[in-house]
């Protein structure tokens with residue numbers, strides 16, 4: 507089957523910018539404190555719930571995957587960009603990183619204790635998001651948690667350069683209520699949300715949503 511063109515553009519763009527991304531994007535230790543707190547809360551909830559692994563989907567160079575592992579969570583990373591996966595494997599040889607797309611995961615049903623989608627869904631055209639969130643629901647174990655974090659708003663950007671290099675991906679920033687609605691339609695129950703306005707280490711409006719897949723009745 508032919509790959510949707512947005513996936514090809516995202517893969518090519520992140521292959522191009524991967525090394526510059528690592529240089530320019532601050533590591534987790536320099537992230538804004540509230541986002542770090544959401545990651546810590548997510549890690550604690552996953553650890554408390556049971557032994558399942560967390561998939562960091564759109565893991566990029568693997569720094570957040572490693573941050574979660576440092577918080578005691580068995581975590582692995584998946585990314586569309588082979589270059590990002592290569593950087594992640596080199597930086598964190600003890601962790602598992604694979605190439606793949608969150609639109610069709612190579613993971614069985616009900617397997618994961620948690621999913622982290624951290625600034626990795628905003629290149630997905632909105633009409634594809636129901637498919638992505640259906641994959642999250644399919645692969646999460648009942649009771650498993652999702653932490654989603656990303657830019658929000660009402661904008662469609664077509665940048666030509668990012669991180670000092672040419673890119674061809676597009677970015678879609680959607681209202682947080684819309685994202686909550688999509689997760690709800692996918693059968694994921696949102697129980698906490700954090701919204702931040704620009705300022706300090708926060709460059710654009712962003713939000714974190716914590717959700718879970720309900721236990722079977």
Ligand SMILES: C[S@@+](CC[C@H](N)C(=O)[O-])C[C@H]1O[C@@H](n2cnc3c(N)ncnc32)[C@H](O)[C@@H]1O
Nearest residue numbers: 520564565566585586587606607608624625626
């Ligand atoms: C802005 S970076 C964020 C990386 C990482 N989560 C972090 O916070 O450092 C977005 C990443 O998501 C990946 N990505 C975007 N769409 C994806 C998809 N459909 N499946 C897997 N990875 C994807 C890109 O290749 C890129 O590495």
